[in-house]
Amino acid sequence: MNKFKVLLVGSLVAIGAMALLAGNITEKEKQRVELAKAPSEAGIAGKEKNEEWAKYYPRQYDSWKKTKESDAIVDMLDKKPYLAIAWAGYSFAKDYNAPRGHYYALQDNINSLRTGSPTDAKTGPMPTACWTCKSPDVPRLIEEDGELEFFTGKWAKYGSQIVNPIGCANCHDDKTAQLQVRVPHLDRALKSAGLKTFEESTHQEKRxxxxxxxxVEYYFKKTDWKDAKGEAKTAMVVTLPWANGLTVEGMEKYYDDNNFSDWTHSISKTPMLKAQHPGFEFFKTGIHGQKGVSCADCHMPYTQEGSVKYSDHQVQSPLKTMDKSxxxxxxxxxxKLKDIIHQKMVRKDFLMDIAFDNIAKAHIETGRAMEAGASDDELKEIRTFIRHAQWRGDMAIASHGNFFHAPEETLRVLASANEQAQQARLKLVSVLAKHGVMDYMAPDFSDKVKAQGIAKVNLKAEIDAKLKFKETLEKEWKKEAAAKGRLAPNSVALDPAVDTKSSYFDKTKK
Ligand code: HEC
Ligand code: HEC
Ligand code: HEC
Ligand code: HEC
Known part of the structure; x- marks a missing residue:
């Protein structure tokens, strides 16, 4: 009897505990399934509006929104004035800042003096391609208008269409929330390099x-095409130069073989290349890349919130999240790790300053040689050295994380850049001497004002035109976008804080 009672009570207690536990487990499982669940079979209407995703994925949305916190503007021309000489005759000599939060990507593109001051949909200077990396409205337009139409015309053509900053629909399928690549250029480039496409890649690689x-590094490939009405058009298609591999030398050969140049240098008349931001390519050569660590491991670490684990979407410097990253x-x-990273930065700066000092002087000395009467023939080999020197140097530094992601490769490429620039300068000594110029010393370019002066940048005119554009055409874009319902009422794009900083606002406001 007693035995029976004990057993009964014991069993009841056990059953009760199990029921509680099971309830707890099903509750947690329900929560997990709920969290990862597709929002709907039909997907998210207006998926380029980040706010539309918030109701399904509040944690990812809230953390994504915090990319707002990375708001500092670092004027790179102020920090490294020789860059203005290196880019003379090209828009980068006007304005160039270090990257900041994804929250600002779109407005920074609009505010940059590089995109100029169009007055209507047809005025330049830049092509539509300049929007490509700024917004989930880009894949929408590529899907709606077709890729070639998207890449045809001037930047201002899409001013009222591209209004949401980099967001969910750039990286996710709206039906399944799985990772997705929504621009055609990446798969095309992976194939051209003989690599697996996005779909063929592992989950870790997709991260x-x-x-x-x-x-990544890219250029605008001029592509002639005919639209449905048979009208001849020219598109500037974003293309990654990976057909000879993802190395600096492989891409250099690709551009040389295609006789491609981004612009002709205004001082040395060299056909130049501008490196974009080869973060992925360099990363692959570094120790973390080679050991299979992904960008998301450090920049979007898993975060625990109670019993819920999710990816922190506040993409920023991982030095702010070292415990998780x-x-x-x-x-x-x-x-200790921070000190090691700082040391890597100092080493990169050391070699960068030496290499670019030589590159800038090579441009100026070539200009001087031309003044003294040197012919294009005499300067041909020198210009090839300059082209390669600057390409390599720029590749090493244009992506601001390279110094950490791939320190050896960054220093190797900078050393090669310096060597090429010195070859140019050695040859220049004799060309200058031949034309009677001895002991020539390049003028001082040690601050931004001096350097932009030598590069003949009319900064005031550029700023005045930009401020006028902001008062006129940009205002019309925003009005039209709102009227056509392209922005959610609570869109971060309407946050006044998005538009309070640039390299020049502070100096223009007295
Ligand atoms: C649609 C294009 C696009 C995609 C996709 C993208 N980025 Fe960016 N990223 C940018 C642009 C543009 C900026 C510069 C924004 C600015 O300065 O206004 C930037 C800035 C950054 C920064 C600087 C942030 C800071 O706080 O200084 C980091 C870090 C970064 N991206 C990492 C990543 C990682 C990691 C991924 C993948 C998980 C990624 N990005 C995906 C375009 C993109
Ligand atoms: C630059 C690319 C990028 C952007 C922009 C982005 N995500 Fe993600 N997201 C990722 C990556 C990478 C992961 C990790 C995926 C994995 O490992 O399965 C992820 C994971 C997720 C997951 C799966 C659960 C988790 O947290 O790991 C959800 C849901 C999600 N993101 C929603 C969003 C939403 C909502 C937005 C917009 C507010 C957004 N993402 C913007 C790249 C991005
Ligand atoms: C092992 C961790 C790690 C991985 C993996 C990683 N990064 Fe980074 N990344 C860093 C660190 C650390 C920095 C330097 C941050 C600093 O100086 O504050 C950085 C810097 C950057 C920057 C420059 C940010 C700025 O504002 O200057 C960008 C952009 C960036 N990473 C993108 C990427 C991309 C894209 C990938 C993948 C191809 C990637 N990172 C992979 C750790 C990582
Ligand atoms: C997924 C694992 C992983 C993560 C996350 C990771 N690392 Fe590493 N890290 C490695 C591995 C593996 C190596 C190679 C050394 C080894 O095998 O012992 C390495 C090497 C390093 C080195 C020495 C190599 C060099 O380039 O000098 C530094 C410094 C470093 N990591 C810093 C960081 C920092 C800072 C972060 C966070 C922003 C980070 N790592 C995140 C796995 C990781």
Whole structure:
């Protein structure tokens, strides 16, 4: 009897506990399924509006929104004035800032002096391609208008259409929330390099490939085509030069073989290349890339919130999240790792300053040789050295994380850049001497004002035109976008904080 009672009570207690536990488990499982669930079979209407995703994925949305916190403008021409000489005759000599949060990507593109001051949909200077890495409205337009139509025409053509900053629909399928690549150029480039396409890649690889939609080297490939009405058009199609591999030398050969140049240098008349931001390519050569770590591992670390685990969508410097980004794999103290990283930055700056000083002087000395009467024939080999020197140097530094992602490759390529620039300068000594110029010293370009002066940038005119554009055409774009319902009422694009900083606002406001 007693035995029976004990057993009964014991069983009841056990059953009760199990029921509680099971309830708890099903509750958690329900929550997990709920969290990862497709929002609907039909997908998310207006998926380029980030706000539309918020109701399904509040944690990802809220953390994505925090990319707003990375709001500092770092004027690179102020920091490294020789860059204005290196880019003389090209828009980068006007305005060039270090990257900041994805939240600002679209407005920074609009505010940059590089995109100029169009007065209507047809005025330049830039092609539509300049929007490519700024917004989920881009894949929408590529799908609606066709890729070639999208890449035809001037930047201002889409001013009222491209209104939401980099967001969910750039990286995710709206039906399944799975990772997705939504621009055709990446798969095309992977195939041209003999690599797996996005779909063929592993899940871990996809966690980097979504970033490689934008953080890569590219150029605008001139492509003639005919529209449905048979009208002849020319598109400038974003193309990654990977057919000879993802190395600096492979891409250099690709451009040389295609006789491609981004612009002709205004001082040295060299046909130049502008490196964009080869973050992915360099990363692949570094230790983390080679060991299979992904961009998301450091820049979007898993975060625990109660019982829920999700990816932190506040893409930023991982030095702000080291406990989540680094400490799963490393046992050194955070401070020790920070010191190591700082050391890598100092080493990169050391060689960068030497290489670009030589590159800038090579441009100026070539200009001087031309004044003294040197012919294009005499300068041919020198210009090839300059082209290669600057291409390599720019590739090493244009992506601001290279110094950490791939320190050896960054220093190797900078050393090669410096060597090419010195070859040019050695040859220049004799060309200058032949034309009677001895002991020539390039003028001082040690601050931004001096350097832009030598590069003949009329900064005031550029700023005045831009401010006028902001008062006129840009205002019309925003009005039209709102009227046509292209922005959610609570869109971050309407946050006044998006548009308070640039390299020049502070100086223009007295
Ligand atoms: C649709 C294009 C696009 C995609 C996709 C993209 N980025 Fe970016 N990223 C940009 C642009 C453009 C900027 C510069 C924004 C600015 O300065 O206004 C930027 C800036 C950054 C920054 C600087 C942020 C800061 O706080 O300084 C980091 C880090 C970064 N991206 C990492 C990543 C990672 C990691 C991925 C993939 C998970 C990724 N990006 C995917 C375009 C993109
Ligand atoms: C630059 C690319 C990028 C953008 C922009 C982006 N995500 Fe993600 N997202 C990722 C990556 C990478 C992961 C990790 C996926 C994995 O490992 O399965 C992820 C994971 C997720 C997941 C799966 C659960 C988790 O947290 O790991 C959801 C849901 C999600 N994102 C929603 C969103 C929403 C909503 C937005 C817009 C507010 C957004 N994402 C913007 C790249 C992006
Ligand atoms: C092992 C961790 C790690 C991985 C993996 C990683 N990064 Fe980084 N990344 C960093 C660190 C650390 C920095 C330097 C941050 C600093 O200086 O504050 C950085 C810097 C950057 C920057 C420059 C940010 C700025 O504002 O200057 C960008 C952009 C970037 N990474 C993108 C990427 C992309 C794209 C990938 C994948 C192809 C990637 N990162 C992979 C750790 C990582
Ligand atoms: C997924 C694991 C993983 C993560 C996350 C990770 N690392 Fe590493 N890290 C490695 C591995 C593996 C190596 C190679 C050394 C080894 O095998 O012992 C390495 C090497 C390094 C090195 C030495 C190599 C060099 O380039 O000098 C530094 C410094 C470093 N990591 C810093 C960081 C920082 C900072 C972060 C966070 C932003 C980070 N790592 C995140 C796995 C990781």
């Amino acid at each position: 980097s490939l979504v970033c490689a939609q934008c953080h 680094c400490m799963n794999c490393h046992r050194e103290s955070e401070q």
